Structures are given as structure tokens and as C-alpha cells.
Amino acid sequence: MAKSDSTNLPTVDRRTFLQVTALAGGGLLVGLSFPDVLAQRGGGPGSGAALLPDIYITIHPDNTFTIIAKNPETGQGVKTALPMIIADELDVDWSQVKVRQADLDPKYGSQIEGGSRAIPSNYQNMRLVGAGGRLLMVSAAAAMWNVPASELTTGSGLVKHAGSGRTATYGSLASRAASVPVPDQAAITAGLKNPKDFKIIGKRTRGVDVKDIVTGRPVFSIDVAPPNMLYAAFEKCSAFRGKVVSANLDEIKKMPGIRHAFIVEPAGQGNNAAVSGVAIVADSWWIANDARRSLKITWDEGAIASQSSVGYTAQAKDLAAKNASAPPPPPPAGGGRGGGGGAAIGDAEAAFKSAAKVIEAEYFFPFLSHAPLEPQNATAHFKDGKLEIWSPSQIPSLQHPAAGAGIAPENVTMHLVRSGGGFGRRLVSDYDTEIGSIARKVTDERAAQGLPSVPVKLLWTREDDMGHDQYRPSGYHFFKAALDGAGKLVAFRDYVPSTQSVVPANEFPRGFCENVWVISTAVTPFDVPTGALRAPPTNGISFVMQGFVDEIAIAAGKDPLQYRIDLLNSPAGGGPTGGFNPARARGVLEAVRDMSTWNRRGQLPKGTGMGVAFQFAHAGYVAYIVEAAVDANKAVKINRVWCAVDIGRQIVNPSQAENLVHGGFVEGMSHIMNWEITIDRGGAVQRNFNQYQPTRMAQVPTDFQVKFLQTDFDPTGLGEPSLPPAVPAITNAIFAANGDRIRTLPIGKLGYRWA
Amino acid sequence: MTYTITVNRERHTVDVPERMPLLWVLRDTLGLKGTKFGCGIAQCGACTVLIDGRPARSCQVQISAVGARPVLTIESLPQEATHPLQQAWMELDVPQCGYCQAGQIMTASALLTQTPNPTDEQIDTAMNGVVCRCGTYVRIKQAIKQAASGRKG
Ligand code: FES
Ligand code: FES
Numbered sequence: 001m002a003k004s005d006s007t008n009l010p011t012v013d014r015r016t017f018l019q020v021t022a023l024a025g026g027g028l029l030v031g032l033s034f035p036d037v038l039a040q041r042g043g044g045p046g047s048g049a050a051l052l053p054d055i056y057i058t059i060h061p062d063n064t065f066t067i068i069a070k071n072p073e074t075g076q077g078v079k080t081a082l083p084m085i086i087a088d089e090l091d092v093d094w095s096q097v098k099v100r101q102a103d104l105d106p107k108y109g110s111q112i113e114g115g116s117r118a119i120p121s122n123y124q125n126m127r128l129v130g131a132g133g134r135l136l137m138v139s140a141a142a143a144m145w146n147v148p149a150s151e152l153t154t155g156s157g158l159v160k161h162a163g164s165g166r167t168a169t170y171g172s173l174a175s176r177a178a179s180v181p182v183p184d185q186a187a188i189t190a191g192l193k194n195p196k197d198f199k200i201i202g203k204r205t206r207g208v209d210v211k212d213i214v215t216g217r218p219v220f221s222i223d224v225a226p227p228n229m230l231y232a233a234f235e236k237c238s239a240f241r242g243k244v245v246s247a248n249l250d251e252i253k254k255m256p257g258i259r260h261a262f263i264v265e266p267a268g269q270g271n272n273a274a275v276s277g278v279a280i281v282a283d284s285w286w287i288a289n290d291a292r293r294s295l296k297i298t299w300d301e302g303a304i305a306s307q308s309s310v311g312y313t314a315q316a317k318d319l320a321a322k323n324a325s326a327p328p329p330p331p332p333a334g335g336g337r338g339g340g341g342g343a344a345i346g347d348a349e350a351a352f353k354s355a356a357k358v359i360e361a362e363y364f365f366p367f368l369s370h371a372p373l374e375p376q377n378a379t380a381h382f383k384d385g386k387l388e389i390w391s392p393s394q395i396p397s398l399q400h401p402a403a404g405a406g407i408a409p410e411n412v413t414m415h416l417v418r419s420g421g422g423f424g425r426r427l428v429s430d431y432d433t434e435i436g437s438i439a440r441k442v443t444d445e446r447a448a449q450g451l452p453s454v455p456v457k458l459l460w461t462r463e464d465d466m467g468h469d470q471y472r473p474s475g476y477h478f479f480k481a482a483l484d485g486a487g488k489l490v491a492f493r494d495y496v497p498s499t500q501s502v503v504p505a506n507e508f509p510r511g512f513c514e515n516v517w518v519i520s521t522a523v524t525p526f527d528v529p530t531g532a533l534r535a536p537p538t539n540g541i542s543f544v545m546q547g548f549v550d551e552i553a554i555a556a557g558k559d560p561l562q563y564r565i566d567l568l569n570s571p572a573g574g575g576p577t578g579g580f581n582p583a584r585a586r587g588v589l590e591a592v593r594d595m596s597t598w599n600r601r602g603q604l605p606k607g608t609g610m611g612v613a614f615q616f617a618h619a620g621y622v623a624y625i626v627e628a629a630v631d632a633n634k635a636v637k638i639n640r641v642w643c644a645v646d647i648g649r650q651i652v653n654p655s656q657a658e659n660l661v662h663g664g665f666v667e668g669m670s671h672i673m674n675w676e677i678t679i680d681r682g683g684a685v686q687r688n689f690n691q692y693q694p695t696r697m698a699q700v701p702t703d704f705q706v707k708f709l710q711t712d713f714d715p716t717g718l719g720e721p722s723l724p725p726a727v728p729a730i731t732n733a734i735f736a737a738n739g740d741r742i743r744t745l746p747i748g749k750l751g752y753r754w755a
Numbered sequence: 756m757t758y759t760i761t762v763n764r765e766r767h768t769v770d771v772p773e774r775m776p777l778l779w780v781l782r783d784t785l786g787l788k789g790t791k792f793g794c795g796i797a798q799c800g801a802c803t804v805l806i807d808g809r810p811a812r813s814c815q816v817q818i819s820a821v822g823a824r825p826v827l828t829i830e831s832l833p834q835e836a837t838h839p840l841q842q843a844w845m846e847l848d849v850p851q852c853g854y855c856q857a858g859q860i861m862t863a864s865a866l867l868t869q870t871p872n873p874t875d876e877q878i879d880t881a882m883n884g885v886v887c888r889c890g891t892y893v894r895i896k897q898a899i900k901q902a903a904s905g906r907k908g
Contacts, residue, residue, distance in 0.1 A: 074852060207853075210853070374791070422852075
């Protein structure tokens with residue numbers, strides 16, 4: 001298989017050091033510290049701040065172990081995977097481990113759940129802290145028995161001396177371990193396990209919260225209920241960022257069960273801001289929310305009220321008519337993957353003129369709402385100038401609730417709570433800003449009445465959630481491609497009138513074609529809040545690129561899978577960019593071909609076809625083959641799915657990895673059939689699942705095979721890369737089944753439905 | 756208004772507005788947080804409980820309509836997770852975010868009570884109203900089958 005593009009695991013700052021603290025009663029705390037992190041909180045090695053180690057492991061006298069999960073959990077399984085890594089290197093049994101969720105604290109460094117980065121950015125450090133703990137235990141036993149450490153082995157939380165048959169539990173060694181010399185980083189690195197000796201990493205491991213979930217314990221953000229809590233509902237303008245001019249607050253306050261009603265002023269920055277609105281606070285959330293029906297608000301909708309999807313589309317078409325054939329601007333400097341204003345390699349226009357065959361196509365994908373099943377919410381208590389908050393954020397930050405409450409971030413304490421799905425929605429923390437503001441106002445109003453402060457939970461309805469998202473931007477792509485007499489791709493052009501969508505300047509087939517122009521112009525004015533949805537930007541880009549590449553292969557009269565491989569085998573026009581490794585892309589394509597019945601697809605009955613697509617996303621490579629049947633009434637049945645994944649040499653938890661592949665595909669099905677947010681009068685039209693139908697069980701194929709290639713590359717995450725190519729694999733299968741080339745999503749509005 | 760309802764075999768008297776949906780009585784008045792809110796309009800099934808043994812969308816059932824019919828929530832299942840469905844869910848590591856799973860398990864439990872050995876089609880029909888945004892359907896279906904066959908044996 002492919003060779004490594006980096007020979008070693010990522011290196012850790014040399015000054016990283018192990019922190020060891022004895023516990024009264026015989027336990028031991030083991031942590032890691034990073035000078036940059038210490039510096040951030042105003043200290044450094046040797047300063048007072050170093051007395052606050054970022055504890056990851058607690059060794060208890062009864063030989064059980066508490067391991068900290070540093071990142072928030074939104075369903076990708078990091079609360080399980082990161083502690084698994086520590087436990088394996090510590091060489092304890094998983095059954096001896098209890099996992100505890102960290103609060104937000106700078107000592108843990110970045111605590112972000114997004115971009116499939118949790119595994120790549122933490123893998124090595126988690127290994128080091130575990131291995132450091134194990135070495136301490138070995139040193140302590142060596143000192144106790146007066147034998148060389150080299151004669152000792154470990155396993156299941158025990159140190160063993162084969163020569164004398166002695167064993168000692170880590171728990172019994174803990175106090176002694178507090179006084180042995182702390183191993184330095186070189187020693188810890190040398191003491192890392194050979195991956196073939198992993199006992200926990202790479203084993204299917206059940207999520208640590210699964211038992212709580214199947215017994216209905218209150219583990220989610222929406223379930224947080226500190227004593228005396230009140231509930232808030234929050235009414236915002238249907239046009240994005242519209243402002244309250246006036247509201248019938250006095251009437252609302254008189255309604256039964258209502259404790260507070262007030263206007264929330266905008267606070268905070270960008271998408272994380274609390275926008276203007278009216279908060280209603282009651283003893284029960286339903287009562288607060290029900291009172292919204294009696295609200296009479298005068299809104300200032302702002303200029304956005306004149307914007308709509310219809311207008312954006314008209315403008316995009318207009319721009320394309322004027323600009324699609326214009327010469328491209330000079331290529332952007334740097335040209336980061338997916339970023340930049342475009343690409344200009346070779347002379348695409350000249351190549352079109354001399355080509356044997358030219359094809360053109362217009363593609364479109366819509367705005368999407370994230371629609372995590374748990375609507376946005378957060379709980380906070382403002383007391384004595386300080387705010388305590390329980391947040392489901394994927395990028396937890398003290399700034400946002402502090403901005404809402406009008407206090408300094410150091411006066412905020414934040415607890416990270418499991419959330420019911422993220423998909424990128426909780427990369428933005430507007431609900432934290434809102435609850436900061438609401439909790440403070442409630443405390444202030446109560447203080448004026450001589451009442452003590454209480455916590456408040458803010459909960460959005462589904463309509464709030466879908467109507468106040470940061471949407472996956474829609475994309476317009478006007479493609480043109482040229483083939484020579486042999487069917488070889490000689491020119492490729494993508495004109496992108498952009499609604500803040502990413503312009504795919506580095507995307508395949510760039511790097512495999514002599515002439516590539518990617519040109520963009522912005523649609524303006526455009527004020528819809530947009531943001532990252534799972535696997536940005538390829539969640540939409542993959543559909544258009546892998547769809548149009550499929551068209552090119554068909555126009556060339558070639559096998560669409562082999563055509564992609566042939567392209568990957570012939571770098572041209574400067575070769576691949578943005579970290580794209582064609583050998584790995586070829587690897588997943590070949591694997592998915594070989595595990596599927598692709599080469600026998602000619603024998604499929606009429607109305608049944610197979611589609612293929614691959615994508616490089618978030619450092620991972622994923623290819624799908626889908627077999628779909630489409631009847632005369634456009635009812636689509638997905639019969640079978642094959643998926644090959646290359647996320648490097650180590651899958652930390654294969655159970656969760658496979659689950660995430662299923663999830664990516666199922667989400668892709670939602671994108672294809674029904675999901676679209678349209679904008680009218682500056683706001684979202686679709687506000688609940690009846691207008692935004694997610695994939696349901698009966699539609700999902702049970703014959704779903706997933707293969708993880710183990711390649712010699714650093715481990716990377718899988719939350720994101722499994723989604724993008726699912727979409728074009730299905731639309732390409734529909735083409736193979738009935739000859740209808742899908743260029744616009746969702747296809748529900750083209751008359752399609754699931755069988 | 757006061758209402759007396761039977762939830763998980765215990766009687767509770769609550770003083771809430773008559774239009775208040777059972778979902779919010781369970782969650783906010785009785786503190787039973789296992790039943791979830793996802794849409795409020797009978798589209799997602801996250802709020803599914805059993806009323807009289809049948810799956811019901813608790814976001815749509817007003818408290819005044821519950822009467823004497825017994826209500827069962829996810830908390831009625833063994834807290835040690837020994838129910839065959841809970842066991843299968845644990846063995847197959849079904850959840851991703853986990854938010855939909857109470858609704859899935861309660862719907863599946865009603866199915867298996869009615870139809871101890873369901874076909875794939877019967878499973879699809881029974882479960883189609885319960886959305887899993889994370890897309891764990893493949894495992895949910897496997898888990899239901901595993902629980903059903905475990906019961907048989
Ligand atoms: S919350 Fe009741 S069906 Fe969605
Ligand atoms: S596991 Fe997240 S919605 Fe089902």
C-alpha cells in the first residue's frame with residue numbers, strides 16, 4: 001500500500017512534561033503540561049500556574065482509574081476514544097476505567113469538537129500521558145523490589161516481576177510513585193507501546209454513556225436541571241438579525257405562570273452574537289413558550305427583508321451569463337485547499353476551441369440547516385457578578401456567555417455537557433450568549449424584588465432552531481469540460497457565483513488536467529448567516545464535482561470508476577495541491593471496486609444502476625459504490641452500499657468509526673431527497689421536519705459494507721469525510737439506473753421519492 | 756388544574772395547565788428527563804412513550820387527555836439495563852449522539868410486545884416515525900432483531 005508522507009507520529013513540544021501529584025489517602029494524579037498553555041493562563045513552568053496540572057489520570061487505591069475526556073461529546077465518540085488511548089498506554093483494563101468529562105479550562109489546551117480534529121490533534125499527547133503514568137508505576141515497583149525496571153512488565157493495572165513472581169497493583173504503588181523521578185519526554189516516547197501490542201486502541205468499544213442513554217438518565221444539555229431552575233423561551237425576528245422595536249411585555253407578564261418578560265438587546269460578535277428578541281421566563285418551559293403566541297412585537301426587519309433564494313438564483317444565472325467565459329483572475333497567492341478566489345492553470349478557453357468534445361452543465365445545491373435532534377439550549381446561573389453555565393457547544397468559549405452577561409470571561413465557569421448532535425451547528429454558540437444575557441437579567445430583576453438568584457434554562461423550539469441557524473451555503477456551479485479525441489480531459493472550468501460558498505480552487509480534477517479555470521464572483525447583497533455543516537466545504541462540492549466528473553467519464557465513453565483512476569494516474573497542470581494524495585484516492589477506489597459487484601454491473605436488471613464517487617475531506621479518503629433501483633414513478637430504492645475508507649494506520653474505535661460511516665451516508669440521503677432551506681423575506685421558509693424530512697429507517701439499506709484500509713499514515717478523524725461522497729455516489733447511481741443526470745438538489749422537488 | 760396520572764406504575768398528581776403536553780409534564784414537572792423533545796409536531800418521535808402499551812407522541816398528548824391510562828417512559832425499563840432491547844443496544848453500541856434512542860427503544864418495545872419476531876418490513880413500519888438524525892438505523896434494526904431472537908431462545 002501507499003508509503004507514508006510523514007515518517008513519524010506528530011512530535012510534541014520538547015518542553016512538555018509529566019505532572020504528578022500525590023493524593024491524600026494513597027491515590028495519584030497524572031497530567032501533562034504544555035508551556036504554551038501555562039503561558040496562556042499567565043504562568044509558566046515553575047510559576048504558580050504550574051501547580052494546576054491538567055490532570056488526565058487519577059489512580060485510585062482500589063486500582064480503578066478515572067480518566068478525563070477533554071473534548072465535548074456531540075455523538076462522534078471522542079468521550080470514549082480519547083480515554084481509550086490513555087488507558088491503553090497506561091496498560092490498564094478498560095473495565096477498570098471510569099471516564100469523566102472535563103470542564104472548560106485552558107489547562108486542557110484546545111477543547112474543540114469539530115473538523116474531525118479530535119483524534120489527529122490529541123492522539124500523540126493522550127498516548128504520552130498514558131505511557132508516562134505506566135513508567136511511573138514501573139519505577140515505583142522497581143524501587144520497592146529493588147530490581148531493574150527492565151525486568152518488569154505491566155498489564156491490567158499490575159506491575160509484574162517474572163523472576164520472583166511478584167505483582168503489585170498500580171493502586172498500591174501510587175503513593176510511592178509520587179516520589180520517584182518523573183520520566184522525561186524522551187523516556188516516555190521510548191516507552192510507548194508498539195501499536196501491535198495495543199489492547200484497547202483498535203478494539204470495538206462501547207460508548208461510555210451508552211448505558212445511561214438506554215436507561216434514560218439525564219446526560220444531555222437539555223436535561224441539566226440545577227435546583228430552583230426557571231425556563232426561558234426566546235422569540236426572534238423571522239428576518240435574520242431583525243430588531244425588536246416594541247413588545248406587549250406588560251400583557252405577557254400578567255399571564256399565569258410567567259415570571260419575567262423582557263427585551264434582549266444584541267450582544268456579542270458575528271454568528272455567536274445574541275440577536276435582538278423577547279425572552280419569556282416561567283416555571284415550566286412549555287408555559288414560557290406557549291406565551292409566545294400572545295406576543296405582539298413590532299420588528300425592524302432591516303434591509304435583509306428584500307433578499308430571497310429566488311433573487312440569489314436569478315443573480316447567479318445573470319452573473320454566469322456575463323462572466324462564465326471571462327478570463328479568470330490571476331491565481332490567488334497561497335491557494336489553500338478549498339479557499340482562495342479561484343484557479344487559473346493553462347488556457348481553458350483556448351483548449352475548449354480546439355477540443356474534440358465539449359460538455360457543459362449547471363449544478364446547484366441548496367442552503368441546509370444542521371437540524372441536530374436536540375434543539376439549541378443552554379443553562380446558566382448568574383450570581384454575585386459571576387456566571388456558571390452548562391453548554392452543549394462544540395467550540396466552548398467563555399467569551400460568548402460573558403458578552404451576553406456583560407462581564408469579563410474570567411467570571412464565567414463553564415461545564416461541557418453531552419449534546420444531541422452537532423454536525424457543525426454547535427460550532428457556533430449563540431445560545432450561550434443569549435443565556436448569559438437572559439440569566440443576568442433574571443437575576444437582576446429578582447434582586448430588585450428582594451429574591452435570590454436562580455438558574456435559567458433557555459430552550460429553542462425546532463422552529464427557532466431551523467429558522468436561526470448558520471446555514472450550509474448554497475452553491476451554483478457552471479461547468480464546462482473539454483475532451484480530446486481519445487476521451488482524455490484536456491480542459492475544465494467551474495464558474496461559481498458565490499453565496500459565501502467555498503470556491504473549489506484545489507479540488508480534483510485540478511492537478512490532473514492541463515487547463516483548469518475556477519472563477520468566482522460574489523452574489524450581493526447576501527446577508528444570510530452561513531457556517532460549517534459536517535465536512536465543509538466538500539459536503540456540497542463533492543456532489544457537483546463528482547457528479548460532473550461522472551458526466552465527463554460518460555461523455556468519454558469510459559467506465560466512470562476506471563476513468564477516475566486513470567485521471568489520478570496522470571498528474572497534469574502542476575499536479576495535485578492542498579495535501580491531496582492521489583495514491584490514497586486510488587486506493588479507496590480500487591478497494592471499493594474490489595469489494596463490490598462493480599465489474600458485474602452490466603448484469604443488473606433494467607432500472608437498477610451503480611454509481612461511484614470518492615472524496616478527499618478532512619485528511620481522510622472515502623469512496624462509495626451504491627446500487628440503486630429507480631422505478632418509472634421516480635421512487636428510489638438503495639439496494640446496496642459499499643464503502644472504503646482510508647483514515648490512516650489506526651482506527652481508535654472501530655465500532656464508532658463504522659457507526660459514523662453509516663451516519664454520513666444516511667445524512668447524505670437526507671441532503672439528496674428532501675433537505676433544502678429557501679430564503680424568503682430575509683428569513684428561512686422551512687421551520688420544522690415536516691418541511692425538512694430527514695432520512696427514515698425504511699429508506700436505509702441494510703446491506704451496507706464498510707472497509708477500513710490500514711495505510712501507513714497518521715490517524716485522522718471520520719466524523720466528516722464519510723458524508724460528502726455519499727451524495728454523488730447516489731446521484732450517479734440514479735443516472736446509471738434511469739439515465740437522469742441529477743444536477744440540482746434536493747431531488748424531492750424533481751418528483752423523486754424514496755421507494 | 757390538577758390531574759392524576761400513572762407514570763411508570765406510580766401515581767402522580769400534578770397541577771398544570773390543561774393544554775400542557777404530557778412531554779413537558781414528564782420532563783419539567785415530574786423530572787423524568789429521559790423522554791426527549793425534538794420537533795413538537797409529531798414528526799420526529801423523540802418524545803415517544805407508551806400509553807396503554809401503545810407508542811404515543813407525548814408532545815401531542817395534552818395532560819387532560821391522559822386520564823387513567825398507564826404511561827411508560829424509558830425510565831420504566833430496568834435501571835441496570837437488563838431488558839433485552841437495552842442489552843442489544845449496549846452490545847451493538849447503537850447510539851451516536853444518543854438523543855433519539857429513548858424514542859427508538861420505547862417504540863421497539865411496543866413492537867416486540869405485539870410482534871415478538873418481527874420481519875424487516877414490520878420493523879420498518881413500526882420504527883419509521885422515529886428519526887435518528889445521526890443515522891444509526893442499521894444498528895437499531897440489528898438490535899431489534901437481536902433482542903427478538905434472544906427472547907425466543
Ligand atoms: S417531539 Fe414529539 S414527535 Fe418530535
Ligand atoms: S443517535 Fe443521534 S439522533 Fe439518533
